[in-house]
Amino acid sequence: MSDATTHAGSPASTMDFHPQPQGGAPKPWAFPAPERSQLPNGLTLLTSHRPGQQVVAVEINLVAPLDAEPEGLDGVATIMARALSEGTDKHDAEEFAAELERCGATLDAHADHPGVRVSLEVPASRLHRALGLLGDALRAPAFPDSEVERLVRNRLDEIPHELANPARRAAMALSKELFPATSRMSRPRQGTEETVARVDAAAVRAFYDAHVRPATATAVIVGDFTGIDLGAALSDTLGAWSGSTAEPLKASPIIADDTGRVVIVDRPGAVQTQLLIGRIGADRHDRVWPAQVLGTYCLGGTLTSRLDRVLREEKGYTYGVRAFGQVLRSTAPTSPEGATGASLLAISGSVDTASTVPALEDLWQVLRTLAAGGLTDEERDVAVQNLVGVAPLKYETAAAVAGTLADQVEQQLPDDFQAQLYVRLAETGTVEATAAAVNAFPVDRLVTVLVGDAAQIAEPVKALGIGEVTVVSG
Amino acid sequence: MPMGHTATEQAGSGGLTATEHRLANGLRVVLSEDHLTPVAAVCLWYDVGSRHEVKGRTGLAHLFEHLMFQGSAQVKGNGHFELVQGAGGSLNGTTSFERTNYFETMPAHELELALWLEADRMGSLLTALDDESMENQRDVVKNERRQRYDNVPYGTAFEKLTAMAYPEGHPYHHTPIGSMADLDAASLEDARAFFRTYYAPNNAVLSIVGDIDSAQTLAWVEKYFGSIPSHDGKQPPRDGTLPDNIGGELREVVEEDVPSRALMAAYRLPHDGTREADAADLALTVLGGGESSRLYNRLVRRDRSAVAAGFGLLRLAGAPSLGWLDVKTSGGVEVPDIERAVDEELARFAAEGPTPEEMERAQAQLEREWLDRLATVSGRADELCRFAVLFGDPQLALTAVQRVLDVTSEEVQAVAKARLRPDNRAVLVYEPTEPTDAADTEEGEADQ
Numbered sequence: 001m002s003d004a005t006t007h008a009g010s011p012a013s014t015m016d017f018h019p020q021p022q023g024g025a026p027k028p029w030a031f032p033a034p035e036r037s038q039l040p041n042g043l044t045l046l047t048s049h050r051p052g053q054q055v056v057a058v059e060i061n062l063v064a065p066l067d068a069e070p071e072g073l074d075g076v077a078t079i080m081a082r083a084l085s086e087g088t089d090k091h092d093a094e095e096f097a098a099e100l101e102r103c104g105a106t107l108d109a110h111a112d113h114p115g116v117r118v119s120l121e122v123p124a125s126r127l128h129r130a131l132g133l134l135g136d137a138l139r140a141p142a143f144p145d146s147e148v149e150r151l152v153r154n155r156l157d158e159i160p161h162e163l164a165n166p167a168r169r170a171a172m173a174l175s176k177e178l179f180p181a182t183s184r185m186s187r188p189r190q191g192t193e194e195t196v197a198r199v200d201a202a203a204v205r206a207f208y209d210a211h212v213r214p215a216t217a218t219a220v221i222v223g224d225f226t227g228i229d230l231g232a233a234l235s236d237t238l239g240a241w242s243g244s245t246a247e248p249l250k251a252s253p254i255i256a257d258d259t260g261r262v263v264i265v266d267r268p269g270a271v272q273t274q275l276l277i278g279r280i281g282a283d284r285h286d287r288v289w290p291a292q293v294l295g296t297y298c299l300g301g302t303l304t305s306r307l308d309r310v311l312r313e314e315k316g317y318t319y320g321v322r323a324f325g326q327v328l329r330s331t332a333p334t335s336p337e338g339a340t341g342a343s344l345l346a347i348s349g350s351v352d353t354a355s356t357v358p359a360l361e362d363l364w365q366v367l368r369t370l371a372a373g374g375l376t377d378e379e380r381d382v383a384v385q386n387l388v389g390v391a392p393l394k395y396e397t398a399a400a401v402a403g404t405l406a407d408q409v410e411q412q413l414p415d416d417f418q419a420q421l422y423v424r425l426a427e428t429g430t431v432e433a434t435a436a437a438v439n440a441f442p443v444d445r446l447v448t449v450l451v452g453d454a455a456q457i458a459e460p461v462k463a464l465g466i467g468e469v470t471v472v473s474g
Numbered sequence: 475m476p477m478g479h480t481a482t483e484q485a486g487s488g489g490l491t492a493t494e495h496r497l498a499n500g501l502r503v504v505l506s507e508d509h510l511t512p513v514a515a516v517c518l519w520y521d522v523g524s525r526h527e528v529k530g531r532t533g534l535a536h537l538f539e540h541l542m543f544q545g546s547a548q549v550k551g552n553g554h555f556e557l558v559q560g561a562g563g564s565l566n567g568t569t570s571f572e573r574t575n576y577f578e579t580m581p582a583h584e585l586e587l588a589l590w591l592e593a594d595r596m597g598s599l600l601t602a603l604d605d606e607s608m609e610n611q612r613d614v615v616k617n618e619r620r621q622r623y624d625n626v627p628y629g630t631a632f633e634k635l636t637a638m639a640y641p642e643g644h645p646y647h648h649t650p651i652g653s654m655a656d657l658d659a660a661s662l663e664d665a666r667a668f669f670r671t672y673y674a675p676n677n678a679v680l681s682i683v684g685d686i687d688s689a690q691t692l693a694w695v696e697k698y699f700g701s702i703p704s705h706d707g708k709q710p711p712r713d714g715t716l717p718d719n720i721g722g723e724l725r726e727v728v729e730e731d732v733p734s735r736a737l738m739a740a741y742r743l744p745h746d747g748t749r750e751a752d753a754a755d756l757a758l759t760v761l762g763g764g765e766s767s768r769l770y771n772r773l774v775r776r777d778r779s780a781v782a783a784g785f786g787l788l789r790l791a792g793a794p795s796l797g798w799l800d801v802k803t804s805g806g807v808e809v810p811d812i813e814r815a816v817d818e819e820l821a822r823f824a825a826e827g828p829t830p831e832e833m834e835r836a837q838a839q840l841e842r843e844w845l846d847r848l849a850t851v852s853g854r855a856d857e858l859c860r861f862a863v864l865f866g867d868p869q870l871a872l873t874a875v876q877r878v879l880d881v882t883s884e885e886v887q888a889v890a891k892a893r894l895r896p897d898n899r900a901v902l903v904y905e906p907t908e909p910t911d912a913a914d915t916e917e918g919e920a921d922q
Contacts, residue, residue: 015597016701017548021590023561024583027512027685052510055845085765094775097766098831104838123842150778157781157804160733164627272617272625304555313552316613319621350621382560389562392513393579396850 029392031419034220034405039239042215046405046415047230048222053398056127056223058134059406060118064211065329066111066184068249073203074184075191077111079151080204080212084109084118086147088136093147096133105130107137112189113329114410116212121399124224128233135237138217141208148201155196163474166267166274166350166451173265173449173472174276174346178256185254185328213243218409222402251331254342256280258445261467266454267474273356273452275321277363278346281440283330284413285339288436290424292325292345295437297383298375299323299366300347306366307347317359321349325440330411341411345440353453357460360448364466367443374434383433388422490848492681492858492868495692499704500676503695504858504868506683508851514585514684516578517855518592519863521679522672523572524652525645525711525792533652534660536569537615538668542576543567544607547598554591561587569650572792573863579852582685586694589682593698596678599669608662619651627732631902632798635740638724638900639796645712646793676704681858681868684851714793718742719893724900729907734781734802736904737812741797743893746789747865752878753885754893758785758797759836760828760886761819761894766835768819769801777815779807791864797894809903820894827887837879844875 034046069076085100085107086093100107105122118138122130162168172188179186190196219238221230258279282288300307300323307321323346330341351359395401408417446466450457454471462469492506524535545551558565561584567576578588623629633649640646680699682691720742744750762769762785773780781802788796801812828836847853854871862868 015593015703017594017598018590018698020548020557021586023581023587026581026583029512029581052508053849055842055849094766094771097764098835101764101766101835101839102831104842106842121842121846123845126838150775153778153804154774154781157734157802161627161781161802164733166625270625272620274625302555302559304552304559309552312614313610316610317617319614319618350617350625352617352620382556385562386559389581389584390564391562392511392581393562393564396511396513398849 031391031395031422032401033419034415036415039214039234041239041242042245043238043241044218044409045234046218046220046409048401048405049225050222050398050401051224051226053223054124055121055398056124056221057397057399057402058120058131059220059402060134060138061218061220061406061409062116062118062212063216063249064111064116064207065249065251066113066189067252068211069184069207070203072195073198074187074195075155076199076203076207077116078190079148079155079196079199080207081109081111081116081118082151083143083148083204084137084141086151087142087144089140089142090136092142093144096137100130100133103130103133105133107134113185117406117410124228127223127228128237131233131237135241138212138238139241143201143204143208145201148199148204152196152199155190156193159193159196166270166272167348169265169474170274170276170348170449170451173263173451174278174447177261177263177447177449178258178278178280180255180257183255213246214238214241215243215245216248218406220402220405220409222405223398248336250337251329251340253340254280254328256342258447259467260444260446262448262450262461262469264454264458264461264469264471265449265451265474266471267452268455270353270451270453272350272352273450273457274350275359276346276348276449277446278344279445279447280328280342281325281345283327283341283343284411284417285330285333285341288439290421290428291432291436292440293387294380294383294425294428294433295375296323296325296345296440297387298379298433299370299437299441301383302386306370307363310362310366311349311351311359315355315358315362317351317355317362318349321347321363323347323441327407327411330413332412335412347441353456356450356452356457357464360461360464360466364443364464367441370434371438371443375430375437377430380430380433384425384428387425391422490854490872492872493688494868497675497696497700499700499702500674501699501702502679502862503692504679504681504862505686505688505691506681506854506858507686507688508683509685511851512582512685513851514580514582514682514686515851515855516580516585516588516592517681517683517852517859518576519679519859520574520673521677521863522574523570524648524650525571525714526672526709527648527652530656531660531664532648532656533615533650534656534664534668535574536650536652537611537657537660538665539567539569539574540611540615541603541607541665542595542599544611545602546595547601548594549591549602554595557587557591563588571646571650571790575856575859577852577856585682585686585691589694589698592680593702596673596675596699597702599673600666603662603665603669605662608665612657612660616654616657619654619657623651627730628736628904631738631904634726634728635738635798635900635902636796638726638902639720639740639742640716640793644716644793645714646790670705671707671709674705674708675699675702676706677708679859679862679868681855681862683855683858711792716742716794718794719895719898720900721897723896725903726901727903727905729905732904732906734804735807735809735906736803737799737801737809737816738902738904739799739899741799741894741899743787743795743797744889745793746791746795749877749881749885750889751787751789751795753881753889754795754797755787755840755878756828756833756836756881756886757823757890757894758787759839760832761785761823762799763836764839768823769816772815772819773801773812779804779812779815817896820890824887824891824894827890828883830883833883833886840878841875844878
């Protein structure tokens, strides 16, 4: 190394410096407006042709929310979602997986509070065949006893792995703390050992019969459709799915207790403390959403936001801390039950054990400083430029576009919501963004979950005055 | 409906082309135009990775990568991040065994800014580098290590397998994150020397992909990078030559607080860039690449002895690649039962080779993975740099998928027979220190 240093240590010349270039004129770009239609079986269809995107993305929304799971059967929606790809009236489970992979396709299904999402990605040239398999899975899943039993056992095996993961353990503890025990939201999305163990093929079939039908489902299809007769590809696949109409499910309001308090999930000897600090707040139907997005970004959206500027780039306590808002479930104000939605608003990251208390002190100080002095115009401007400017990058792939369109459907938002959001972000001022951020993260209304070594952190955390401290076992 | 052998006419390249250029100071430049979306990706690969690190300084290449974001002559503090994000761009850098890459994806009209920023730090980083950023980023990287490896179950498995598969003293014996002791030992002078040694235009490839005007882009590259002096201080990495086979099974049993028993193994496989590596990729895909793979069908579906089973390829050009087996056991299943089943499947595969259906599925999966990588301008820029740096020819990126599709089942069988053998693997077994059924029954799982 020292040889190399003397070799190049004192270059005879340095580079020529030039002033920072100014950008050219932006080229127009807009979030794609999907075409909306309906198949004769009642399936709602959103399509968007994206030239050059050779991997087509298909997202299916099924209105099968976790709230609809029968009492004591938490996890049946998850097992049903997984069992959709474990055999149909044409293929057994192994054949089905093989046929999908023969298309070069991936198929994922998962259950969340708003419903079940099934995601297919496949090269455009094999779309028709993959849609056939997807159609079979939705239309005629076999739900064989032995496969459902296997999925249940597999799910039970997964639970200890999730509990061992500090970030997931923190998320579970926060849900349990925030929501009343009677609320489905307080409990793990994919069920507990106790409830999953009760799930069998009959329960899966009953949940499917009650909640899966084309009339309440939506298919979002995005990609390069050049040379593809989409109508024909759909009619003998998703179009062959049939089912009755259904009474719409009624969503109940989301209630949470955000009294400031601390729960420590004890992990003796942990070298880091996982932080998750949160409460609930506005969803996308609320007028404050763009300001909340902007304010949350300024607080903790990136490495140069307020939290990381101190916790990472000044103090080195963490690899990174992020603030975010994530919609839990939404209904439109115009729906029969009105607007019932909410987001989880949270700050998340991990810090070395010794820095836990100093990091929490600094974090609260960042929030107090924000409340006292507000955001600067420069911060607001940079945030808007980023949030709006990255849109063409963020939505380069078919999967990204399809994901957002499907989210909009799931949250009962208009198809042009994302396109309009960019306009509204640009119109949001510093004062509104500050107010939204301060309202989203009030210093005395935050529930703090710490997954870490209680013996080292519990006492000093009590002294911080951020709420009553409870220690639970890891 | 008949299935073609390939999903696209041009087998993945989608009609993409790339042009190559070289500045007088040795900087290689690769351009690829695509005007479908108004975005442009800039990707810069420096031909330096953890394999260039010396004893006692593991983790230096990665720590140094962090320092590249701490300002340069004309860019203050976190200015690199602030300016790119403020222009509506996204950015990052990563460090591996064989290279360090830096990348920005920009709205097309902000391309020039990204070039100015990359040139500024390539030419003038040391003007801004100081103790304060060194101490700060040392702490950040140590927390990165804790978060990603030390504080998660099985987090150090890769490090342990690597250390077995490549012997002491081998340049790939340690992973890019490095050890805590070495991170503590790194000095500002080490960082300066590292920059002077490896960060030079003649040790880098710059690729720019997307909605660009090639002539204008090349003029900007010349303007901003052209005057950065080249130098020849670089030391080649230590010799990574190893026998094709380990020559005897290596084994380590770890007792840790993990949620279930696990069987992991690393097999020595052919170097990236060879036809045999593509054959190995297909073999691992057939064996453990998805939910129709042999190991998944055997362990997860039929025996129900595993909660998850996978087999993947870590492609390496300067040392044997690694085939990485990862099986987490179900309930009370013992590792020897899993191991017996794995060995049976591997032996059968070596004896019989893949079926035509398995070849078709594996090739279709690898083809889609390629299409995914090439679906974004940043993915394409990274692949162009990869082939330019590691194999001397960026054009190979555009034909990579065709090479995978050209491999025959005989070649797949041959590589399995030669390499996927018990005497060519390092085995890592996890035994939990607590009973595996200690899960809290009140709570199961939630996503964040």
